[in-house]
Amino acid sequence: MQKKNILYAQSGGVTSVINASAFGLINSALRTKEIDKIYAGIYGISGILEGKLIEINEQPTEKIQALRYTPSSAFGSCRRRLKEEDAESFKKLFQIFDEYKIGYFFYNGGNDSMDTAHKIDQYARTIGYDLKVFGIPKTIDNDLYGTDHSPGYGSAAKYLAISMLEASIDTRSMSKDSTKIFIMETMGRHAGWLAAATSLAKLNGDFGPHIILLPERFFDEDKFINKVKYEVEKNGYCTIAVSEGIRYKSGTFVSDMGFTDSFGNRQLGDAGRVVANIILTRLGLKVHVATPDYLQRSAGHIVSKTDNEEAIKVGEVALEMALSGISGFMVTINRVSDEPYQVQYGKVPLFEVANNTKYMPEEFITEDGYGVNEKFIKYAKPLISGESYPVYENGIPKYAHFSLRDKQK
Amino acid sequence: MQKKNILYAQSGGVTSVINASAFGLINSALRTKEIDKIYAGIYGISGILEGKLIEINEQPTEKIQALRYTPSSAFGSCRRRLKEEDAESFKKLFQIFDEYKIGYFFYNGGNDSMDTAHKIDQYARTIGYDLKVFGIPKTIDNDLYGTDHSPGYGSAAKYLAISMLEASIDTRSMSKDSTKIFIMETMGRHAGWLAAATSLAKLNGDFGPHIILLPERFFDEDKFINKVKYEVEKNGYCTIAVSEGIRYKSGTFVSDMGFTDSFGNRQLGDAGRVVANIILTRLGLKVHVATPDYLQRSAGHIVSKTDNEEAIKVGEVALEMALSGISGFMVTINRVSDEPYQVQYGKVPLFEVANNTKYMPEEFITEDGYGVNEKFIKYAKPLISGESYPVYENGIPKYAHFSLRDKQK
Numbered sequence: 001m002q003k004k005n006i007l008y009a010q011s012g013g014v015t016s017v018i019n020a021s022a023f024g025l026i027n028s029a030l031r032t033k034e035i036d037k038i039y040a041g042i043y044g045i046s047g048i049l050e051g052k053l054i055e056i057n058e059q060p061t062e063k064i065q066a067l068r069y070t071p072s073s074a075f076g077s078c079r080r081r082l083k084e085e086d087a088e089s090f091k092k093l094f095q096i097f098d099e100y101k102i103g104y105f106f107y108n109g110g111n112d113s114m115d116t117a118h119k120i121d122q123y124a125r126t127i128g129y130d131l132k133v134f135g136i137p138k139t140i141d142n143d144l145y146g147t148d149h150s151p152g153y154g155s156a157a158k159y160l161a162i163s164m165l166e167a168s169i170d171t172r173s174m175s176k177d178s179t180k181i182f183i184m185e186t187m188g189r190h191a192g193w194l195a196a197a198t199s200l201a202k203l204n205g206d207f208g209p210h211i212i213l214l215p216e217r218f219f220d221e222d223k224f225i226n227k228v229k230y231e232v233e234k235n236g237y238c239t240i241a242v243s244e245g246i247r248y249k250s251g252t253f254v255s256d257m258g259f260t261d262s263f264g265n266r267q268l269g270d271a272g273r274v275v276a277n278i279i280l281t282r283l284g285l286k287v288h289v290a291t292p293d294y295l296q297r298s299a300g301h302i303v304s305k306t307d308n309e310e311a312i313k314v315g316e317v318a319l320e321m322a323l324s325g326i327s328g329f330m331v332t333i334n335r336v337s338d339e340p341y342q343v344q345y346g347k348v349p350l351f352e353v354a355n356n357t358k359y360m361p362e363e364f365i366t367e368d369g370y371g372v373n374e375k376f377i378k379y380a381k382p383l384i385s386g387e388s389y390p391v392y393e394n395g396i397p398k399y400a401h402f403s404l405r406d407k408q409k
Numbered sequence: 410m411q412k413k414n415i416l417y418a419q420s421g422g423v424t425s426v427i428n429a430s431a432f433g434l435i436n437s438a439l440r441t442k443e444i445d446k447i448y449a450g451i452y453g454i455s456g457i458l459e460g461k462l463i464e465i466n467e468q469p470t471e472k473i474q475a476l477r478y479t480p481s482s483a484f485g486s487c488r489r490r491l492k493e494e495d496a497e498s499f500k501k502l503f504q505i506f507d508e509y510k511i512g513y514f515f516y517n518g519g520n521d522s523m524d525t526a527h528k529i530d531q532y533a534r535t536i537g538y539d540l541k542v543f544g545i546p547k548t549i550d551n552d553l554y555g556t557d558h559s560p561g562y563g564s565a566a567k568y569l570a571i572s573m574l575e576a577s578i579d580t581r582s583m584s585k586d587s588t589k590i591f592i593m594e595t596m597g598r599h600a601g602w603l604a605a606a607t608s609l610a611k612l613n614g615d616f617g618p619h620i621i622l623l624p625e626r627f628f629d630e631d632k633f634i635n636k637v638k639y640e641v642e643k644n645g646y647c648t649i650a651v652s653e654g655i656r657y658k659s660g661t662f663v664s665d666m667g668f669t670d671s672f673g674n675r676q677l678g679d680a681g682r683v684v685a686n687i688i689l690t691r692l693g694l695k696v697h698v699a700t701p702d703y704l705q706r707s708a709g710h711i712v713s714k715t716d717n718e719e720a721i722k723v724g725e726v727a728l729e730m731a732l733s734g735i736s737g738f739m740v741t742i743n744r745v746s747d748e749p750y751q752v753q754y755g756k757v758p759l760f761e762v763a764n765n766t767k768y769m770p771e772e773f774i775t776e777d778g779y780g781v782n783e784k785f786i787k788y789a790k791p792l793i794s795g796e797s798y799p800v801y802e803n804g805i806p807k808y809a810h811f812s813l814r815d816k817q818k
Contacts, residue, residue, distance in 0.1 A: 014579050043585040071575055073582035080586055161805050163704050166480055169808060170423050170707040173482035176452040177489055182703060203803040205810040236813075270682065270698075289679075293699035294591060295572050298579040302710050304804065384804035394612040395713065395793035396571050399578060401614040404645075 003034060004103025006319075008056075009041030009048060010138075011078055011109035011116070015152025016071040016159075016303050017311035018138045019400070021108055023067040024315025025136070026056055030064075034323060039100060042404050044109075045116055046078035049092055053100060054402065066400035068312065069390035071300030076404045077109075082116045090123050097131065104132045104322050108315075110139035110150075114330055115354035121328040132322040135330030135350050136314050140297045142193040145356035146348030147332035151314055152297070154307030154383035157197030159299040160186055160241075160292070161384060165201035167290060168208030168239040175237035181228070181279055181287040182208075182239040185272030187296060189245035191360050192216050194296070196372040198241040200384060203377070208239030213275070215245035216360060217369040219254050224275075225282050227370055232285065242272045301397055305386025310343070317345045341382035412443060413512025415728075417465075418450030418457060419547075420487055420518035420525070424561025425480040425568075425712050426720035427547045428809065430517055432476040433724025434545070435465055439473075443732060448509055451813050453518075454525060455487035458501055462509060463811065475809035477721065478799040480709030485813045486518075491525045499532050506540065513541045513731050517724075519548035519559075523739055524763035530737040541731040544739030544759050545723050549706045551602040554765035555757030556741035560723055561706070563716030563792035566606030568708040569595055569650075569701070570793060574610035576699060577617030577648040584646035590637070590688055590696040591617075591648040594681030596705060598654035600769045601625050603705070605781045607650040609793060612786070617648030622684070624654035625769060626778040628663050633684075634691050636779055641694065651681045710806055714795025719752070726754045750791035 006029055010018055022040070029035045042052035054075070056064065067074055082089055097105070107117040114135045121133035137144050140156035164184055171182040188194040192214035199212060210231040213219060231238035246254045255271040276287040314331045321329065329347035336342040364376040390397035415438055419427055431449070438444045451461035463484070465473065476483055491498055506514070516526040523544045530542035546553050549565035573593055580591040597603040601623035608621060619640040622628060640647035655663045664680040685696040723740045730738065738756035745751040773785040799806035 010582070014582055043582075046585050070578075072578040074578075075582075076585060077582045078586050079583075158804055162710050163708075165805055165808070166707040166709055167703040169479075169481040169483075170703045172813065173419070173423055173452075173484075173486045174488075176455050176485060177487050184704075200803075200805060204805055204807050207810075270679075273679065273682070288702050289700065290702035290704050291698065291700045292704065293697050294576040294579045295593075295699050295701065295704075298575040299572075300575055301571050381803060386804065387798070387801055389796070389798075392796055394609075394790060395567055395795065396574055396609060396613055398613050399574070401616070404581065 003036035005037040005039060005101045006035055006104045006106065007039045007041055007048070007053065007097070007100065007102045008106045009044045009108065010073040010075055011044035011107060011113035012139065013110070013297060014072040014077055015138050015140050015297055016155040016300050017151050017308050018108055019067040019070045019074045020308050020311035021136050021138065021151060021315035022074065023064065024312035025106060025319050026064060026067070028316045028319045032319070032323070040075045043076035044078035044080065045082060046080040047076060048096060049089060051096055063400050063402070066391070066398065069300060069303070069388065070399040071298040074400050074402050081112050082119050084119065093120070094123070094127065094129055097129065103130060106134050106136055106318055106322070108136040108138050110141070110144060111354060111357065114350050118328065118350035118354050121350060132325070132327040134318040134322045134327070135353065136318045137330055137332070140194065141188055141191065143191050143358050145353050145358050146330065148335040148343065149333060149383055151307060151311035153193065154304040155299065156194060156296050157200065157380060158304045158384035159296050159302055160194060160197045161200035162302060163292060164198040164209050164239065164241060165207060168201060171237050171239050171288070172207055178286055179288050180232055180237050180285040183242055183272045183276050183287060183289045185242045185244055185270055185289070185291045188215065188243045190215060190357070192243055193360050195241045195243035196360065196364065196376055197380060199372050199376065200380060203381065209241045210235060210238045211240040211370045212372065213240065213242045213246050214365065214369070215243045215247065216365060218249040219246045220249070221278060228279060228283065240275070242275050244271050246271055300390050300399065303388040304384045305388040306383060308388040313345065321347060338378055338382060341385065412445035414446040414448060414510045415444055415513045415515065416448045416450055416457070416462065416506070416509065416511045417515045418453045418517065419482040419484055420453035420516060420522035421548065422519070422706060423481040423486055424547050424549050424706055425564040425709050426560050426717050427517055428476040428479045428483045429717050429720035430545050430547065430560060430724035431483065432473065433721035434515060434728050435473060435476070437725045437728050441728070441732070449484045452485035453487035453489065454491060455489040456485060457505060458498060460505055472809050472811070475800070475807065478709055478712070478797065479808040480707040483809050483811050490521050491528050493528065502529070503532070503536065503538055506538065512539060515543050515545055515727055515731070517545040517547050519550070519553060520763060520766065523759050527737065527759035527763050530759060541734070541736040543727040543731045543736070544762065545727045546739055546741070549603065550597055550600065552600050552767050554762050554767050555739065557744040557752065558742060558792055560716060560720035562602065563713040564708065565603060565705050566609065566789060567713045567793035568705050568711055569603060569606045570609035571711060572701060573607040573618050573648065573650060574616060577610060580646050580648050580697070581616055587695055588697050589641055589646045589694045592651055592681045592685050592696060592698045594651045594653055594679055594698070594700045597624065597652050599624060599766070601652055602769050604650045604652035605769065605773065605785055606789060608781050608785065609789060612790065618650045619644060619647045620649040620779045621781065622649065622651045622655050623774065623778070624652045624656065625774060627658040628655045629658070630687060637688060637692065649684070651684050653680050655680055709799050709808065712797040713793045714797040715792055717797040722754065730756060747787055747791060750794065
């Protein structure tokens with residue numbers, strides 16, 4: 001039997017541990033007799049379609065080892081999604097698969113990426129190309145269906161909880177005669193998983209946050225202002241997490257600035273800044289706003305050990321399952337118990353992941369809608385457990401650097 | 410000879426290592442025979458004037474030990490500055506000093522705080538009260554006169570360099586068909602020390618930043634847009650550090666939104682967001698913006714070891730010098746050599762610190778004004794050297810928590 005090659009690629013928004021999954025897969029594959037070569041696609045399906053693949057077996061061991069703690073996408077990612085009607089692309093893709101003798105395709109991404117992986121699996125079956133397709137889960141949004149949580153969420157949650165803790169101590173110290181309000185805007189357009197994670201800051205001392213604005217609740221300005229006043233009176237200051245996705249009852253995003261530029265792009269605003277200006281205008285209190293943006297999803301310097309280990313494991317399990325001969329699934333993490341925290345690894349059909357979204361359960365949200373309760377803490381606490389640090393040189397992390405440029409250039 | 414008591418307090422914007430200086434001073438003072446009690450003032454001079462002092466000797470050892478890695482101001486800070494004409498306050502202050510038998514006053518802060526410390530020293534001499542006053546330097550802005558650098562700067566610089574590195578890798582990975590520009594706004598209204606620090610991200614691999622907008626150079630929109638176009642063509646993406654203090658040639662701050670609210674407050678804007686909208690409008694490229702705000706000055710989770718150790722040391726040296734009988738100085742750090750990095754500790758009169766500002770040398774800035782050169786790197790690299798981590802519990806740091814509330818309440 002002829003040995004087959006692997007193609008691995010990354011897709012969608014990045015996380016702090018997506019490369020740890022690459023490491024898990026690659027490190028296992030390098031020791032597997034059934035596998036000949038391992039390729040990584042550059043910029044996901046987008047670069048693969050242009051024939052941009054790099055051979056991992058040729059890369060120095062230290063670089064592969066560094067994937068374990070390198071955040072973001074070391075091989076480049078994309079937002080491109082393959083559609084059924086895109087016949088030319090499928091044809092081109094399978095020419096490349098054939099040329100590189102690809103027998104296993106692993107796509108590391110979120111919902112949209114699982115949709116693309118599903119279509120590739122379907123196409124292979126249709127044309128009778130022997131390909132095992134597996135999805136490896138990844139997203140800081142934690143909205144992937146079929147898995148207890150997604151690798152990437154735990155580290156983003158840890159980053160946001162720590163940042164909120166540190167900024168809350170800061171705000172407390174300035175509150176006597178200066179800043180009384182601190183706002184941190186988090187990612188998460190449709191579900192409050194990330195904003196909710198800031199509540200974990202209260203596990204060690206009650207510095208904040210005092211209010212969490214979740215996308216699951218409409219933003220009511222009067223009710224909110226009353227809550228802020230109450231918290232400032234009670235604590236002397238108030239720290240607030242604002243999800244970028246909060247909306248008014250009308251359905252309008254709070255962050256919508258209401259105008260479009262000459263290219264037709266909606267002018268950018270920040271929900272956190274808008275909320276800050278409401279407080280400033282109505283209460284006249286000094287407000288500071290932080291918007292970590294990309295920092296929350298690529299903070300390799302403070303990764304959850306649990307998340308890092310699970311990310312490695314889902315890469316390993318994907319390989320194992322694909323080698324067993326099945327295809328068309330995404331690896332899942334199934335929680336066995338909260339305390340002690342235990343998980344098992346399973347699988348879910350790609351099309352189910354592609355067609356569903358996991359929202360944050362209503363039962364996690366407090367009655368007044370301005371926070372999350374013990375049920376959320378019980379769920380999220382194990383996910384941020386333990387610290388995993390990168391290797392440092394010159395005072396900054398020494399992350400893996402793969403060239404994403406064409407060799408010709 | 411009757412033993413005297415110490416009063417220590419914190420003032421101005423906080424840093425990740427100001428409490429490390431408190432630890433250095435307190436830990437030394439606890440072993441010093443000449444000292445009876447150690448008090449910490451709550452909310453700086455502002456709380457002291459209300460008689461809010463806590464007795465450190467009564468605090469549990471673990472809490473004092475945790476000061477070593479607790480960011481922000483553990484005892485509370487203030488923006489209040491004592492003025493000569495404020496006779497009542499001086500009188501009140503010295504009544505409190507007398508009541509608590511304070512023989513040593515240590516004020517941990519920046520320029521304004523050194524001005525207040527200077528005036529307290531002068532007042533003590535005038536009324537013949539035997540008080541030794543010492544300043545302990547602290548500021549992320551690195552603008553304190555008379556010292557090679559200020560404790561707090563190295564850790565903020567490290568945080569910003571790492572954040573820029575991580576976000577640059579992120580932007581690179583998304584750049585094929587999504588985000589091409591990433592902007593991070595840094596603090597530093599008058600000097601570019603913090604924005605410049607992001608250049609240290611390039612010590613390990615050239616991911617970015619590609620442009621640094623310093624307050625030392627006027628913001629020229631056309632020239633800047635050309636530079637952005639050039640960098641995007643060259644790298645496929647472009648990451649940019651923007652100092653909050655950048656101004657147009659007219660003198661107007663780029664962040665000025667141009668209107669005032671009903672309380673007379675200038676409506677808040679972000680220089681980073683304004684620059685992002687200029688790029689979006691003129692080039693139509695997708696832009697992401699991060700504004701770490703307080704996170705950059707209270708990131709106890711990733712402190713420079715060098716900075717942490719120096720912060721402890723300036724606390725110890727302040728005590729030593731004050732015990733030797735002198736008064737009216739701030740401790741300084743004097744660099745002996747860059748490689749190997751060596752420093753000595755000295756002192757500078759408080760009034761000199763109060764009346765001067767240390768700007769970033771012109772010779773550190775590149776010819777085109779969009780970055781800093783090797784001279785800056787040589788200066789800043791040792792300051793971010795080494796990692797100092799806090800103690801964790803429940804997946805987040807276990808920081809010291811001193812109550813800042815009145816006991817009566």
